[in-house]
Amino acid sequence: MHFRTFEGQTAMQQIRSASDRGHVQSGWLDSHHSFSFGGYQDPKWMGYSALRVINDDRVDPAAGFSPHSHRDMEIISYVLDGSLGHRDSTGGGSTLQPGELQLMSAGRGITHSEMNASKRDEVHFLQIWITPNVGGVAPGYQQKPLDHEALRKGFSTVVAPAAEDAPFSIHQDARLLIAWPAAGAELTQALNPKRSHYLHVARGSIKVGDRELSDGDALMLADESELRLTAETDAELLLFDLPAV
Numbered sequence: 001m002h003f004r005t006f007e008g009q010t011a012m013q014q015i016r017s018a019s020d021r022g023h024v025q026s027g028w029l030d031s032h033h034s035f036s037f038g039g040y041q042d043p044k045w046m047g048y049s050a051l052r053v054i055n056d057d058r059v060d061p062a063a064g065f066s067p068h069s070h071r072d073m074e075i076i077s078y079v080l081d082g083s084l085g086h087r088d089s090t091g092g093g094s095t096l097q098p099g100e101l102q103l104m105s106a107g108r109g110i111t112h113s114e115m116n117a118s119k120r121d122e123v124h125f126l127q128i129w130i131t132p133n134v135g136g137v138a139p140g141y142q143q144k145p146l147d148h149e150a151l152r153k154g155f156s157t158v159v160a161p162a163a164e165d166a167p168f169s170i171h172q173d174a175r176l177l178i179a180w181p182a183a184g185a186e187l188t189q190a191l192n193p194k195r196s197h198y199l200h201v202a203r204g205s206i207k208v209g210d211r212e213l214s215d216g217d218a219l220m221l222a223d224e225s226e227l228r229l230t231a232e233t234d235a236e237l238l239l240f241d242l243p244a245v
Contacts, residue, residue, distance in 0.1 A: 012223055016045075018216025021056075028063035032056040032216060034200070048220060049196045049242035050174050053129035056216055058122055059084075064115030070106035074130040074170050076159065077102040077114070080203055080236070082123030088112035092141035096125075100145050101158060101178075103168045107137040126202060126238075132171035142168050151180040155189045155239055175241040181206075181231035189227045189239065196242045197221040204235025 022033035022040025033040045034054035035047050047053070052073070064085070077084065077096055084096040088104065089111040096102050104110065116123040144167055150156040159176035160166035166175070181187055191197055198220050205214040207230045213219060221227065222245070229237075 012221075014220045015211065015213070016218040016220065018214070021216065028060035030058040034216075034218060047131075048198050048240075049245045050131045050133070050172050051128070051198055051240050051242055052131050053127065054200060054218075055127045056124075057127060058124050059116045061116055061121060062119045065113060067111050067113045069109060069111045070104075071109045072132055072135045073106045074132050074172060075104045075106060076128040076130070076176065077104075077125055078128070078202070078238070079123065079125040082121050082125075083117040084123050084125055085115045085117040086112060086143075088139075088141060090139050090141050092143075094143055096143065099148060100143060101168060102141075102143040103159060103170065104142075105132070105137060105140040105171060107139040107171075108135075110139040126200075128176075128238075130170065130172050130174055133173060134171050137171055144168070146178065148180070151178050152182065154181070154187050155179040155237075173243055177239040177241065179235075179237045179239070181229075181235050181237070183231055183233045185231045187227075187229050187231070191221065191224045191227055192241070193223050193225045194244060196245045197224065197227070198240040198242065199227065200238045200240070202236040202238055204237075205232040206230065206235055206237065207232055 024031045035045050036042050037053055078101055079096050079098050087093045095117045155177040157166050157175055157177050159168040159170050162169040200218045201213045203215055
């Protein structure tokens with residue numbers, strides 16, 4: 001994978017522009033794919049380290065994904081607007097709202113459905129797949145509210161391996177940090193230069209060095225020891241800490 005450097009940064013980086021993502025619009029679904037998925041296939045974008053999928057989905061009222069199966073995948077759902085109904089074969093069933101996170105470990109096999117819980121409003125959410133480092137585990141389901149106060153202060157680790165102290169545990173040497181900076185906030189986050197990092201702008205506009213990133217844009221970082229950014233608007237940011245590529 002080719003990386004480019006930009007002014008104000010000290011190591012290798014690559015931008016994944018929102019406008020370059022795969023786009024599928026079919027009936028009730030409007031989806032943008034950061035990586036190859038379904039009918040969108042690009043051999044240059046098959047994932048990044050253990051991060052396999054980021055789908056930015058908008059689903060019409062009372063519509064959604066009927067029951068379907070997964071195996072050996074860690075699946076994270078993050079709602080930006082609206083409400084998402086979830087049912088699965090582990091007995092898990094709930095409605096996911098903004099400010100919450102859901103993590104489903106497919107393990108040796110799970111069947112689930114995802115439906116817009118509203119008959120009036122669209123639901124806008126991210127579905128994220130992370131490849132596990134162990135297969136055939138028992139399926140699992142986790143859903144919790146996020147610590148809003150902590151996220152407004154800076155990046156907070158919300159997903160991590162089971163041995164670490166995080167609200168959600170995952171079957172991979174990977175972490176998800178989330179931040180909700182207000183407009184004008186400056187954030188500095190330490191990074192491990194021996195690992196790879198992927199910053200996804202879920203909403204809002206930020207500046208990293210001389211580069212402005214907004215809704216759906218992403219920044220891949222290699223050999224970086226620090227991430228510094230300024231929020232141009234209120235923003236929601238997802239930072240993935242991953243095995244080195």
